[in-house]
Amino acid sequence: MSLPAVLLAAGSTPSPSPSESETPSVPSIQDAHESATQAASWVEQNWSTWLAIGLKVLLILVIAGVLRVVIRRAITKLIERMNRTAQAVDGTAIGGLLVNVERRRQRSQAIGSVLRSVASFVIMGTAALMVLSAFDINLAPLLASAGVAGVAIGFGARNLVTDFLSGVFMILEDQYGVGDSIDAGVASGEVIEVGLRVTKLRGDNGEIWYVRNGEVKRIGNLSQGWST
Template sequence: MLTAAGMDVTAQVPPPTPTPTPTTSVLPSVPVDAPACARDGGSLCARVFQYTHAGWLSRSSDAIVGHATTVALIVVVAVLLRYALHRGIRRLTSGASTGRVPRILRPLRDRAAASLREAAPQIVERRSQRALTIGSVLRSFTTLLVYGVAFVLVLGEFGVNLAPIIASAGVVGVAIGFGAQNLVRDFLSGIFMMLEDQYGVGDVVDLGEASGTVEAVGLRVTTLRDIAGTVWYVRNGEVLRVGNSSQGYSVAVIDIPVGHSADVDETSVLARQAAAEECTEPTVASKVLAPPEMLGVQSVTAEGILLRLTVRTRPGEQWAVQRAVAGAVKSALDEAGVPAPTPFGSAAPAAGR
């Protein structure tokens, strides 16, 4: 087309630009009955359907992967938390078992009596046994607690309604609490007994109804063996008082009866010398923590005078030291001619004549 000026107008109009048609990523050869999510080539559903050809699995693939990831995370956190707690408990118990004294307790250790410092090896050994026992109980408790919470979280992740389970557990717990009060009391008493270090294996204790050497300490029952060899099983919840004869140190008490005509001062000096010599013997010296101490006159009766002498010993060794020292004192008094006490009533007829 030419204008009046002779120019071609048609040649100046640019041709129209073709509009691009949108393309969708569709998997080839997708069955008609495939789920809608399987037609998206970049989705997890499509990949699962491509390998398994299972519609229900491909539809649930996103939920399965999400829940599985959460469950794996819960399990990993539970394992790491249990490991960290057990490691901390082991560090605490190993520190106590190696004899390291906390900084807050060092002033008390410096002011402790010399006899207690001499008994440090026995105290460390006892502390080690106590720490191992407490550590075992704490590790078992933390394992049960951490894995129990993790199990409940996993159930909640799978859509399990926890309200009925928790309610049922509460009802069962109340029923068990009413029906097993003695068991719960024994268990709690055993825990506090170990935490407070009331007694341990090898201690000679008096539990009221039974007394003897402790052979085993459990969370529910303590086992004793008395001097006659009888084994006693005492429930921890029934123990109202504990008399421990072998904790820290023991004391051997030697009562020395003499006649009224004996010189108390000379007899006391003689008995103390004999006891001191006996305590230097190798078989006795290893059991003694402090030199003998003469307390003086304990009582005056119609038969004679009773003197008392004490020796501080290692835990549980007081009876052996008592027998050895009593024999040595008796022999020394007999050699010195110290008069023995007169049986009551034997001198009465003579006095009447």
Template sequence: MTTQMSQMCTNDSICNMLAGWFQNAAWAPLVATLLVVVMILVIAIVVRKLIHRVITRVVNQASNSAPFTGRFRKGGPGIEGIDALLNERRKQRAETMGSVLKHIASIVVIGTAILTVLDRLTIPIAPLLTSVGILGVAIGFGAQELVKDFIAGMFMLLEDQYGVGDVIDVGAAVGTVEAVTLRITRLRDADGRVWYVRNGTIARVGNESQGWSRAYMDVPVAYDSDVAIVRDLLEEVAEKLWEDPDFRETLVVERPIVFGVEQVSDISLLFRVSAKTLPARQAEVARELRLRVKKALDDAGIVISA
């Protein structure tokens, strides 16, 4: 027993120094080794806490910085709404990545500390590392899809492809994002059905809620209608919508545009009106446009064609 305890301090200057404090008593190597183990664990905890603090500081800087600001871009007050959404998305993405980095740092630091402690206790770690390596290869072959999902989830978060609350089209399903993890994305479609989509199976994503959306409507009028009159009427409707504080402040981002005649047939002329809106709010603006356009055409006596 004494020989085994003495071997704990072999070729270890720190352990030998600590053992010397106890005048090389029979139990000194064991106590010195335990002190070294405690020192290793304390250092690991301190290093982990420092790394977490650095990550937290970087995340806070990334979350609180404001690269998106309406004063650098032209547009109405609605621009500020888009800026707020973009900043919030950036904050959520930074916090998620910070959480992932903290977990990775904890695994690396604690794993290294455990291996170092085992080595100090003269427990051979070479067979353990070999076993872990073989097990890792086996798990890697058996969990390729899982690894693929995690890698796809990491890049999805880094690139900010979508987030909670976005309306997206992932091919297999279209709906509102309710939850995003490194492995799956949970959607709820218009019928209330919940879809669980593995990140590794998503080949392309159509995001209807990122940045801004566009509301538009086609206005078919009779072929013999006066183009100039119809165009002026639609521009007046668009201007009134833009000047309405209930929409300009909260929904409409830029002044609506009347594109003019989009199509001509033997029975009708087709005009198109478009408005840039806040993300996922285009349906509300489009409904309001339809109501105002219909009322304006009815008041002017202009017939809407089939």
């Protein structure tokens, strides 16, 4: 067979037609209408449920916010009243009445800060659990995960937690205050500020010592029990 005949035969071979599976399916207007109808039906059936959940969540958040503000203000007013009604006591050797006023002020502020933080944590934590419960979320896995995360965070921040708790008990027990001369083991001097985490001391040469409350294993108060 000659070459022109071969080329002619090849050119006359019909090309394969695309199969039905290769043809892209285009959604019809009827399919779109059915989808829209199903969506509208779902919204109509469930809108009342979602509206009730939304109102419940909003109510929880509003009550939690108002309760938090009221309790924090009540604690602040209580601390201020304690400061106003506290009777003056004998001062220390280097400050008299002003030292006692500053001592009571710092102590009451520290106690008020602890109470406000605890109240906020309890209120907002309870509100968060109630919101999750409103969405029918299983709280058991979340609480388990939170427990594991809390242990990990507590282990990593154990020094900070120790300092904080030690400061709380030092303030509540009134182990020392502003103006006292103390020997804290790691440093000694006059107390110029008592915080929840750190106590500031002024040394004999005027230097300022920042002593972490968790590092204080013993305290010798050279001013407590002596009158001026």
